[in-house]
Amino acid sequence: MTPLTPHLAVTLAGEQKSQEVTDWAARIGWVVGLLLFIALVYWLMREGWKWRGTLQSDLPEPRPVPEGTGEARLTLTGRYHGSTTAGQWLDRIVAHGLGTRSRVELTLHPEGLAVVRPGARDFFVPAADLRGARLDKGIAGKVLAEGGLLVITWSLGDKLIDSGFRADRAAGHADWIAALGAAPHHLNTTTEGAR
Structure with missing residues (x-):
């Protein structure tokens, strides 16, 4: 087995190290954008739920549970x-x-x-x-x-x-x-x- 040359040994050690992130601003921008998109979708779902309730506002309110009811069947x-x-x-x-x-x-x-x-x-x-x-x-x-x-x-x-x-x-x-x-x-x- 031949020994590794110093140049080859340094190259192999460098390949095992992960690349450092150099563009933090872009990554933070993507994360913030994704969070804003999720918040927008959630807000739209909530507004749709409220709108459906408004459309059904003509429905009478159900009766509350009375205090004195007979024996449970x-x-x-x-x-x-x-x-x-x-x-x-x-x-x-x-x-x-x-x-x-x-x-x-x-x-x-x-x-x-x-x-x-x-x-x-x-x-x-x-x-x-x-x-x-x-x-x-x-x-x-x-x-x-x-x-x-x-x-x-x-x-x-x-x-x-x-x-x-x-x-x-x-x-x-x-x-x-x-x-x-x-x-x-x-x-x-x-x-x-x-x-």
């Missing part, structure tokens, strides 16, 4: 994934906090359905406004396995609404469908566009 803990116009699984409703995802505790009373959401606005659906329930696979912004989402159809004023829930234990969904009855067939089209 069914309870469910899990996640609230949002509400849409019935039959239109991508038409998210954001007015009155109905678009805010959160943990949820559903309780079915003889008087109606109490939807209690920590960190978001609670609401109550009177029994006369409940239209049915079904298993589905998606609602605006959330798609699960077939039958993984409990969708409850109810009326708010003159508008029919689908609200999507996912129980911590999905086996409990069947009890809710039995208690609320199947949703009318013409409303059971929320995910046809996703298939």
Whole structure:
């Protein structure tokens, strides 16, 4: 084996060293530009959310959960994934906090359905406004396995609404469908566009 010449040894040692950054201003400019772009996209998304709420301002406010309700017939803990116009699984409703995802505790009373959401606005659906329930696979912004989402159809004023829930234990969904009855067939089209 031949020994390395001093010139070759210096060259090999230099190749192992990374190139130093000499144009810090350009790199900082790119990073700042990227951060500004991300902030702009976030701001536009927020403005779009607020604009959708303004467009839906004619929707009446859901009732608050009453103090004295009868004995609970069914309870469910899990996640609230949002509400849409019935039959239109991508038409998210954001007015009155109905678009805010959160943990949820559903309780079915003889008087109606109490939807209690920590960190978001609670609401109550009177029994006369409940239209049915079904298993589905998606609602605006959330798609699960077939039958993984409990969708409850109810009326708010003159508008029919689908609200999507996912129980911590999905086996409990069947009890809710039995208690609320199947949703009318013409409303059971929320995910046809996703298939």
